[in-house]
Amino acid sequence: QSVWGYDRENGPEHWHENYPMAKGDKQSPIEINSKDVRHDSSLSSWHASYDPGAAKTILNNGRTCRVVFDDSFDRSVLRGGPLTGAYRLRQLHLHWGSADDHGSEHVIDGVKYAAELHLVHWNPKHGNFAGALKQPDGVAVVGVFLKVGKTPKPEMKRILEEIDNIKTKGKEAPFQHFDPSILFPKSRDYWTYHGSFTTPPCEECITWILLREPIEVSPDQMARLRSLSKNGENEPMCPLVDNWRPLQPVKGRIVRASFK
Ligand SMILES: COCCCN1C=C(N)c2cc(S(N)(=O)=O)sc2S1(=O)=O
Numbered sequence: 001q002s003v004w005g006y007d008r009e010n011g012p013e014h015w016h017e018n019y020p021m022a023k024g025d026k027q028s029p030i031e032i033n034s035k036d037v038r039h040d041s042s043l044s045s046w047h048a049s050y051d052p053g054a055a056k057t058i059l060n061n062g063r064t065c066r067v068v069f070d071d072s073f074d075r076s077v078l079r080g081g082p083l084t085g086a087y088r089l090r091q092l093h094l095h096w097g098s099a100d101d102h103g104s105e106h107v108i109d110g111v112k113y114a115a116e117l118h119l120v121h122w123n124p125k126h127g128n129f130a131g132a133l134k135q136p137d138g139v140a141v142v143g144v145f146l147k148v149g150k151t152p153k154p155e156m157k158r159i160l161e162e163i164d165n166i167k168t169k170g171k172e173a174p175f176q177h178f179d180p181s182i183l184f185p186k187s188r189d190y191w192t193y194h195g196s197f198t199t200p201p202c203e204e205c206i207t208w209i210l211l212r213e214p215i216e217v218s219p220d221q222m223a224r225l226r227s228l229s230k231n232g233e234n235e236p237m238c239p240l241v242d243n244w245r246p247l248q249p250v251k252g253r254i255v256r257a258s259f260k
């Protein structure tokens with residue numbers, strides 16, 4: 001019962017009971033209000049150099065759909081932008097809603113997107129992932145917004161086709177030869193701010209890099225995502241939807257933009 005989730009009895013309002021950091025003053029997600037954003041001309045552009053061979057498996061953990069990568073050496077890395085050094089890609093996952101008008105965690109000028117893709121990277125100067133979680137510059141997450149449209153990105157197809165193999169909690173399937181940078185939109189414009197994991201333990205170790213341009217997915221692709229079950233294969237099907245954390249207080253933090 002103490003396992004956290006997104007339901008009434010174990011959802012975001014309860015997380016602080018087992019994870020005190022959830023009430024910190026650098027929590028994520030936040031709303032990005034363009035009027036409060038500062039353009040920072042010193043922000044360089046970010047670069048991802050991912051090895052498709054690093055992709056290993058895709059799994060349904062009952063809370064999201066996650067693709068895990070080999071991060072045992074500098075094989076798939078993110079550098080530049082607000083970051084110093086090369087951060088290793090560890091996993092990607094998504095947050096989505098029960099309908100197309102909500103589902104993202106970050107909100108842009110009041111706009112909620114249907115889903116938000118997170119690519120999680122960690123700073124190897126801290127030895128390992130667990131060590132990186134304890135450092136303010138330990139983790140970098142690239143957030144990509146997904147909106148429902150008529151010209152879906154074919155690359156999303158690959159992830160969403162695999163969904164049929166991981167319908168229930170605990171299911172895992174091989175997921176190889178995949179370069180997630182194909183999911184990036186054309187524009188490299190981004191916002192960046194310092195925040196936390198949007199799930200327990202909610203450590204405040206994340207440099208967020210949120211891409212301004214959303215990518216498109218089809219209604220059918222969103223329906224597939226929503227066809228995942230929170231429960232195991234011998235339990236009743238319970239749609240895995242609305243796995244997003246509500247907005248957290250900005251508490252004076254500055255959000256910088258790489259663009260004017
Ligand atoms: C296999 O690694 C074990 C830990 C995996 N992670 C668990 C999360 N809930 C989580 C949430 C994250 S989010 N929503 O803040 O990007 S990043 C992240 S994570 O730290 O990468």
Ligand SMILES: [Zn+2]
Nearest residue numbers: 093095118198
């Ligand atoms: Zn996430």
